[in-house]
Amino acid sequence: xWRETQKQFAAALRDPGSPLPEAISNTNGRTSLKRFNVxxxxxxxxxxxxxxxTYPVVQALVGDDFFKSIARNFTRLFLPGSPVLLNxxxxxxxxxxxxSETAPTPYLSDVARLEWAWNRAYHAADKAxxxxxxxxxxxxxxxxxxxxxxxxxxxxxKSDWPIVSIWQAxxxxxxxxLLGQLPDRGEQALVVRPKMTVQTRVLDPVAYAFIKALYDGxxxxxxxxxxxxxxxxxxxGHLAALFETGAIVxxxxxx
Amino acid sequence: MTRADTTIxxxxxxxxxxxxxxxxxxxxxxxxxxxxxxENFMGAGGPPHAYLSSIREAYPVSLHxxxxxxxxxxxxxxxxxDRLKVLVDRYQPTLFSEHxxxxxxxxxxxNDLLAAPYTDETLDLVCAHVDQVQSHLNCKMLxxxxxxxxxxxxxxxxxxxxxxxxxxxxxxxxxLDVNNVYVSCINHGRDAKDYINRFPVTAxxxxxxxxxxxxxxxxxGRLLIDSxxxxxxxxxxxxxxxxxxxxxxxxxxxxxxxxxxxxxxxxAQGQLADAIVTRTLQxxxxxxxx
Numbered sequence: 001x002w003r004e005t006q007k008q009f010a011a012a013l014r015d016p017g018s019p020l021p022e023a024i025s026n027t028n029g030r031t032s033l034k035r036f037n038v039x040x041x042x043x044x045x046x047x048x049x050x051x052x053x054t055y056p057v058v059q060a061l062v063g064d065d066f067f068k069s070i071a072r073n074f075t076r077l078f079l080p081g082s083p084v085l086l087n088x089x090x091x092x093x094x095x096x097x098x099x100s101e102t103a104p105t106p107y108l109s110d111v112a113r114l115e116w117a118w119n120r121a122y123h124a125a126d127k128a129x130x131x132x133x134x135x136x137x138x139x140x141x142x143x144x145x146x147x148x149x150x151x152x153x154x155x156x157x158k159s160d161w162p163i164v165s166i167w168q169a170x171x172x173x174x175x176x177x178l179l180g181q182l183p184d185r186g187e188q189a190l191v192v193r194p195k196m197t198v199q200t201r202v203l204d205p206v207a208y209a210f211i212k213a214l215y216d217g218x219x220x221x222x223x224x225x226x227x228x229x230x231x232x233x234x235x236x237g238h239l240a241a242l243f244e245t246g247a248i249v250x251x252x253x254x255x
Numbered sequence: 256m257t258r259a260d261t262t263i264x265x266x267x268x269x270x271x272x273x274x275x276x277x278x279x280x281x282x283x284x285x286x287x288x289x290x291x292x293x294e295n296f297m298g299a300g301g302p303p304h305a306y307l308s309s310i311r312e313a314y315p316v317s318l319h320x321x322x323x324x325x326x327x328x329x330x331x332x333x334x335x336x337d338r339l340k341v342l343v344d345r346y347q348p349t350l351f352s353e354h355x356x357x358x359x360x361x362x363x364x365x366n367d368l369l370a371a372p373y374t375d376e377t378l379d380l381v382c383a384h385v386d387q388v389q390s391h392l393n394c395k396m397l398x399x400x401x402x403x404x405x406x407x408x409x410x411x412x413x414x415x416x417x418x419x420x421x422x423x424x425x426x427x428x429x430x431l432d433v434n435n436v437y438v439s440c441i442n443h444g445r446d447a448k449d450y451i452n453r454f455p456v457t458a459x460x461x462x463x464x465x466x467x468x469x470x471x472x473x474x475x476g477r478l479l480i481d482s483x484x485x486x487x488x489x490x491x492x493x494x495x496x497x498x499x500x501x502x503x504x505x506x507x508x509x510x511x512x513x514x515x516x517x518x519x520x521x522x523a524q525g526q527l528a529d530a531i532v533t534r535t536l537q538x539x540x541x542x543x544x545x
Contacts, residue, residue: 122298123300
């Protein structure tokens, strides 16, 4: 019996047009829509707030009312699959891309992807980074055979829009200043959280291709020729910069 | 790791919020303990765990679950029980509490504490779930009375009798949320003081206090909403003071989850609760002093 009532209750929560469960009432025995709507509202507001926590820059870009409206539509279609709300909203970027209202802000879904990557990095497992000097322990000539192990928080993003610059502008008190000076090109990014702070770094195309090749398991020796066609090379510079971000936690010798 | 005392003292604690981490670790305020929502610490690592570990070194911590759906008809989510077990093992909270409510249905999580009817059928179900939680986590749990906005015509138990029976059958403790008592009693035209007087006080291991919002239902009747977004109101403080005369001094939590204030305002709410607990303790120790 509770099984059937709970099913009706859940259906009425999901769909405002659904009838209220038969067995519920106020104390006078009458069904009260306003009372049931407290539950509907709690569900909607709680999930919209959870999305707002994960996507503050998306919210700032479109304004509170517009954000609430897309978030409400998203929460109606996609309820969380578990009570762990820090995992909720992964598909929000894809959802934004399908909404006609967001057409005037075509970069919005990629900014959402960056915020999701930030959220993943924030909650990723902990691991202590190593420095580039640790590579020096290897016998001369063997470094090319090394494969690097990346921090569990590391993620890569590639966008046709300057998403990192947009995101970084919103970390300032007055984003408008920086938003007026956005680069007129897309950006590639590395997201990593070596200790307590999530870092989002813009990578130039060469650095991106090189680091991504390393991330995909290529050795230092294999990764270098892969990017030779991409542009002028300063691989040792890129490698040093990569270690400085704290993205590398170990290496293995693949000889 | 060195740990603060593992018992939760009979004094005020507050709900731990990320925006207060620095105030707490920087100022080491004189507060009895902290309570955390378990689900906020179910990521693999990162700042939440780093901050909670530091805070756990300095204070007792209570773990409060908001997602087990104990009142739901479906089996409990074993993955979620496992996630709770990881937290219990890692942080060794003295108290673990959950709600007499449901929140999940067919793999969808509604993120709210939803009401269930009080019948023989649901009593068996809830008791089986409480047994399962206690054996999975290998600890006694506290079950919290809900704030409700509707009643079920099918209910055959009064809420106090229902909770008493759950505690009797499973050996679980109860978390008495005094604000929820106030909210539900106003919403359903019941006497809050009578609810407290009939409550099985020996089972109570913790008290919750919070602020609530007020609205009107379709018929113009008072409709209080358990919003946790403002200070505790005077009638709830009075009901709390009355509660302590029945239960004796107990660990008391200030919950403030929305429109979260600056640390000093939350801390001040804790101090108000502390003053009432202290008065109760003094009365217990010196029963003849007025």
